[in-house]
Amino acid sequence: xxxxxHGGMVVGEDxxxxxxxxxxxxxIVEIGETIAHLGTIPY
Amino acid sequence: MLVLPGVIDVHTHYGLVGARGxxxxxxxxxxxxxxxxGGVTTVIDYADPLPGESLPEAALKRRREAxxxxxxxxxxxxxxxxxxxxxxPELAALVEQGxxxxxxxxxxxxxxxxxTEDLRLLLVKARDAGVLVTMHAEDDVLIxxxxxxxxxxxxxxKQYHGISRPIEAEVTAIKWxxxxxxxxxxxxxxVHVSSGEGAKAIADARRAGQLIMxxxxxxxxxxxxGKYRESGAGLYIMNxxxxxxxxxxxxxxxxxxxxxxxxxxxxxxxxxxQKEASSVCFDIMPGVPGSETLLPLLYTEGVGKGRLxxxxxxxxxxxxxxxxxxxxxxxxxxxxxxxxxxVIFDPAKEVIITAPEQHSAAGYTPFEGWKVKGYPRLTxxxxxxxxxxxxxxxxxxxxxxxHARQGQLL
Numbered sequence: 001x002x003x004x005x006h007g008g009m010v011v012g013e014d015x016x017x018x019x020x021x022x023x024x025x026x027x028i029v030e031i032g033e034t035i036a037h038l039g040t041i042p043y
Numbered sequence: 044m045l046v047l048p049g050v051i052d053v054h055t056h057y058g059l060v061g062a063r064g065x066x067x068x069x070x071x072x073x074x075x076x077x078x079x080x081g082g083v084t085t086v087i088d089y090a091d092p093l094p095g096e097s098l099p100e101a102a103l104k105r106r107r108e109a110x111x112x113x114x115x116x117x118x119x120x121x122x123x124x125x126x127x128x129x130x131x132p133e134l135a136a137l138v139e140q141g142x143x144x145x146x147x148x149x150x151x152x153x154x155x156x157x158x159t160e161d162l163r164l165l166l167v168k169a170r171d172a173g174v175l176v177t178m179h180a181e182d183d184v185l186i187x188x189x190x191x192x193x194x195x196x197x198x199x200x201k202q203y204h205g206i207s208r209p210i211e212a213e214v215t216a217i218k219w220x221x222x223x224x225x226x227x228x229x230x231x232x233x234v235h236v237s238s239g240e241g242a243k244a245i246a247d248a249r250r251a252g253q254l255i256m257x258x259x260x261x262x263x264x265x266x267x268x269g270k271y272r273e274s275g276a277g278l279y280i281m282n283x284x285x286x287x288x289x290x291x292x293x294x295x296x297x298x299x300x301x302x303x304x305x306x307x308x309x310x311x312x313x314x315x316x317q318k319e320a321s322s323v324c325f326d327i328m329p330g331v332p333g334s335e336t337l338l339p340l341l342y343t344e345g346v347g348k349g350r351l352x353x354x355x356x357x358x359x360x361x362x363x364x365x366x367x368x369x370x371x372x373x374x375x376x377x378x379x380x381x382x383x384x385x386v387i388f389d390p391a392k393e394v395i396i397t398a399p400e401q402h403s404a405a406g407y408t409p410f411e412g413w414k415v416k417g418y419p420r421l422t423x424x425x426x427x428x429x430x431x432x433x434x435x436x437x438x439x440x441x442x443x444x445x446h447a448r449q450g451q452l453l
Contacts, residue, residue, distance in 0.1 A: 003426050008046035008387065010377055013358045021046065023383040026425030031379060043044060043387045043421050 004035060008043075044420065048357060048377050049084025049384030051364035052334045054147075054234060054258065054307035057088050058108070061313070061328050068404035069312040069332065071113040072439060077402040078310070079430045079437065081335035082386035082419040084115050085374050085445065086310075087364075089147070091122040098123065098145075099136040106444050113442035114435070115424055116384070118370060120144045120177060124155045126165040134172035141446030143369045145169060146177030147234045150216045151186050151208075151282075166229040173449035175367065177232040180216035180241070181208060181283055190325060201276035204324040205268045205284040210238045213283050217241050221248045221255055230254035230452050232367065235309050237263045237283040239293025246302040254452045256367060258305035259294050261340045262331060262409055267291060270409075277318045278407055280327040281309065295350045304363040304453050306341055308333030312405035332405040336396055338386065340410060342417040369447035387421035394418045402435070 005021040010031065022030040057074040059067045069077060071088075078086055090105035092098060098121045109117055121137060123145050137143070148162070149155040157165070169176050189207050193199055198206075217233060221244060224231045236242050236257045248255045262281065267288040270279040279285060297303045311330025321327050338360060345351035351359070365375025372381050396413045398406060422430035429437030 003383075005046060005385065005387070005423075008044045010046045011353055011357050012048075012377060013354045013362050015354055016045070019046075021377065021383070021385070023423075023426040026383055026427075028377060028379055028381050028383050031377070 045388040047386045047388050048361035050082045050338050050360045051085045052083045053087040053364045055086045055088045055310040067312045068314045071109045073404045075114045076435050078334035079422050080402045082338040083334050084384035084424050087118045090119050098133040102142045111440040114437045115442045116445050118445045118447045120146050126161040131168050143447045144175045147179040149179045151181035151183045166227050170229045182212040182215040185212040199323045201324050202271045204271050208284050214240045217244045233257040239290045242297035257303045258307045277327050282329045306359045310334045312403050315407045331409045332403040339415040339418050343415040366451040369450040383426035385423045386419050389420045390417045392418040
């Protein structure tokens with residue numbers, strides 16, 4: 001099942017940026033400014 | 044909300060059987076639930092071979108003990124207390140099994156202390172096999188000497204714990220190890236550095252071009268030796284001990300400068316009853332719980348107080364642990380292709396740390412009453428929400444063994 005983490009401030013060692021993260025089968029498959037997707041994880 | 048990579052706590056002791064057969068309260072299940080509550084998604088625990096057991100046998104047995112119980116992913120270090128030529132092939136077998144670090148190897152422990160010649164051979168053969176040796180650096184001679192003196196004076200109460208294992212013992216051991224590593228041209232990783240002087244010895248070695256790495260823990264960054272003169276002092280007994288407060292600042296600086304690359308917890312959860320079974324500092328079970336409060340404390344006291352930048356925090360808690368212990372980039376980073384281990388972190392959420400709210404079976408926290416600003420809302424392990432607003436929602440045994448590769452020397 002795909003999951004979308006929508007609109008968080010993604011933090012890495014080189015800084016932070018607002019991004020969506022798409023997860024499929026336990027792996028991160030896409031990180032982008034806006035990923036169109038139906039289901040999100042509410043938080 | 045911040046989206047952080049899952050935290051990697053590379054120093055935990057779940058179900059550790061200590062002196063007199065006393066076992067820590069957190070097994071792989073309860074300990075990993077507590078870790079997950081704090082945003083930890085991977086731990087590295089220890090396999091301790093029984094007499095006659097090979098290193099690969101011990102690792103496999105420990106792996107089986109964790110599987111089916113642990114709720115987050117894990118890897119293993121293997122403890123070595125003796126090492127000869129006949130043991131050399133075991134290193135390659137360990138690497139084949141996905142175990143690429145040894146330790147913590149003691150220079151002080153009564154039953155686990157390694158012979159110097161064994162250690163020299165181990166350092167060379169481990170280097171050649173791509174296995175990292177991690178050392179608990181306290182000089183046994185100095186500790187025995189301090190202990191004898193305190194016993195002669197009848198000074199064996201908790202308040203003397205710091206004196207019984209002085210900074211000098213840590214610094215002497217670190218310098219001795221650094222010298223040996225230089226001579227043998229081997230890398231080293233020093234666990235739970237507790238003093239500014241210890242960190243300085245590592246900094247000097249690194250400036251000289253040696254590959255010496257190290258970690259410290261929240262209790263050495265935030266607590267000080269005065270705890271041993273307060274009520275409940277026994278709860279703060281750990282080895283090495285808490286130091287004078289000036290060491291806190293020196294260790295923060297060592298993190299900011301990159302002298303120490305990792306913050307971990309040495310999570311070792313004896314219960315209050317176990318800790319308070321004796322008032323003699325030499326007999327109190329050493330260790331404190333900590334995984335659950337690692338991220339909130341480091342965020343509050345590090346980022347919140349300007350000691351660390353947020354990207355540095357991510358490096359210390361996720362990126363560097365994964366790199367050094369061969370889990371990167373599967374773990375330790377939010378990137379395409381990596382495991383979806385993440386923490387949805389609310390930087391504005393204020394929490395007062397109290398034992399009843401913690402998930403460790405220890406029943407106490409050394410940070411009782413500390414106010415933190417910044418707390419995990421969700422913890423995701425490989426895309427599955429395993430903790431949400433203080434409630435565990437994962438499954439027993441859902442954690443997987445992660446096959447470590449040769450780590451990076453930072």
